[in-house]
Amino acid sequence: MDKHVGLNQLGWNDWFEEQAADMAAGSIARVAAVDRDQLLLVNESHTFRGKVARSYLHRHHLSHELPCVGDWVCLEKAPGDDVALVRTLLERRTLLRRKSAGISIDYQMIAANLDYVVIVQSCHFDFNVNRLERYLVMVLDGGAGPCILLTKTDLVDPAVVAEQIAAIRSAGITAPILTLSNVTREGVDELTRLLLPGKTYCFVGSSGVGKSTLINQLIGNEKLETKAVSGSGEGRHTTVRRELIRLGSGALVIDNPGMREFGILGAAEGFEGSHSDIIALSSNCRFRDCSHTGEPGCAVVEAVQSGALSREHLENYLKLTEESEFHQMSYVEKRKKDKDFGKFVKSVKKDLKLK
Ligand SMILES: Nc1nc2c(ncn2[C@@H]2O[C@H](COP(=O)(O)OP(=O)(O)OP(=O)(O)O)[C@@H](O)[C@H]2O)c(=O)[nH]1
Numbered sequence: 247m248d249k250h251v252g253l254n255q256l257g258w259n260d261w262f263e264e265q266a267a268d269m270a271a272g273s274i275a276r277v278a279a280v281d282r283d284q285l286l287l288v289n290e291s292h293t294f295r296g297k298v299a300r301s302y303l304h305r306h307h308l309s310h311e312l313p314c315v316g317d318w319v320c321l322e323k324a325p326g327d328d329v330a331l332v333r334t335l336l337e338r339r340t341l342l343r344r345k346s347a348g349i350s351i352d353y354q355m356i357a358a359n360l361d362y363v364v365i366v367q368s369c370h371f372d373f374n375v376n377r378l379e380r381y382l383v384m385v386l387d388g389g390a391g392p393c394i395l396l397t398k399t400d401l402v403d404p405a406v407v408a409e410q411i412a413a414i415r416s417a418g419i420t421a422p423i424l425t426l427s428n429v430t431r432e433g434v435d436e437l438t439r440l441l442l443p444g445k446t447y448c449f450v451g452s453s454g455v456g457k458s459t460l461i462n463q464l465i466g467n468e469k470l471e472t473k474a475v476s477g478s479g480e481g482r483h484t485t486v487r488r489e490l491i492r493l494g495s496g497a498l499v500i501d502n503p504g505m506r507e508f509g510i511l512g513a514a515e516g517f518e519g520s521h522s523d524i525i526a527l528s529s530n531c532r533f534r535d536c537s538h539t540g541e542p543g544c545a546v547v548e549a550v551q552s553g554a555l556s557r558e559h560l561e562n563y564l565k566l567t568e569e570s571e572f573h574q575m576s577y578v579e580k581r582k583k584d585k586d587f588g589k590f591v592k593s594v595k596k597d598l599k600l601k
Pocket residue numbers: 397398399400401426427428429451452453454455456457458459460485502503504505
């Protein structure tokens with residue numbers, strides 16, 4: 247009954263089937279890699295190149311509207327054609343993105359249609375709970391499940407790892423935590439067992455934490471049955487671009503080039519600098535999620551009343567929080583609003599005669 251069932255091994259499910267039930271078999275593929283305007287596509291039988299149709303490019307100008315790794319696309323391919331033509335994207339079930347710099351409504355896509363995002367930090371020097379929280383917000387915003395992975399456990403005392411786990415838990419983070427060493431391989435099997443066939447996992451974290459080494463291990467562990475979806479599976483994997491790889495176990499993994507520059511969630515980060523006094527005061531508010539707009543026991547409003555904090559400063563903070571709320575909403579919640587917002591943007595553009 248389901249003519250796209252062959253795509254299940256690549257992560258296809260009911261969400262996509264609903265959107266593409268009437269599409270001919272063979273006209274759907276998943277994006278395995280993007281190299282400027284070149285796409286590497288994969289379907290149930292092979293890997294091939296693709297390009298986005300001009301008609302699509304004319305209608306979609308924002309960078310997050312272009313295909314990214316993990317996307318499902320509908321395409322057209324004449325028998326003699328070398329390169330398939332991508333007509334449209336299926337709506338993303340989940341995603342990972344960061345806001346573009348500046349006051350833009352655009353987002354930079356990292357990957358789409360992920361089941362889990364593995365946030366990798368090294369126990370050795372890299373560990374930082376605040377950064378972990380920022381990544382978590384980004385993952386939850388896009389609707390995927392988070393998982394925390396601490397690497398390089400061989401370089402620190404076990405007590406240090408235990409302290410780091412305790413620090414994560416005492417920050418109220420409940421996501422699963424795994425630890426491993428790529429050197430001793432302790433913990434690698436445990437991770438391997440958690441990677442389920444047909445599910446997509448994206449690895450993110452700072453440069454040098456061991457993501458590529460780990461993915462090489464996962465490929466190497468199963469060398470015989472493993473093939474890189476991209477066809478570049480010579481065994482070595484260097485992170486030059488985001489790439490979807492199918493492990494022998496059937497799990498799909500996306501490696502990410504170093505995310506040193508991860509300027510995530512600009513607004514929230516900005517608060518730490520310009521409104522650190524309010525952030526500090528709010529830890530004394532009675533309610534953890536106090537909005538400082540009239541709740542009982544609000545330390546921030548008390549500070550304004552006593553003259554310790556300027557009212558203007560608080561108002562400015564509240565205004566910024568409100569503006570960033572749209573960005574803090576989860577992607578899944580926002581999808582419907584986005585549609586209306588998209589229509590709104592289109593009508594404005596039309597009024598302004600923008601293309
Ligand atoms: N001691 C130790 N070294 C490790 C471990 N994992 C990786 N390394 C080393 O750390 C360095 C960086 O590892 P990579 O796998 O390239 O890090 P990455 O996260 O992929 O970095 P980018 O590709 O830049 O994002 C390499 O020299 C690895 O050999 C580990 O578990 N223990």
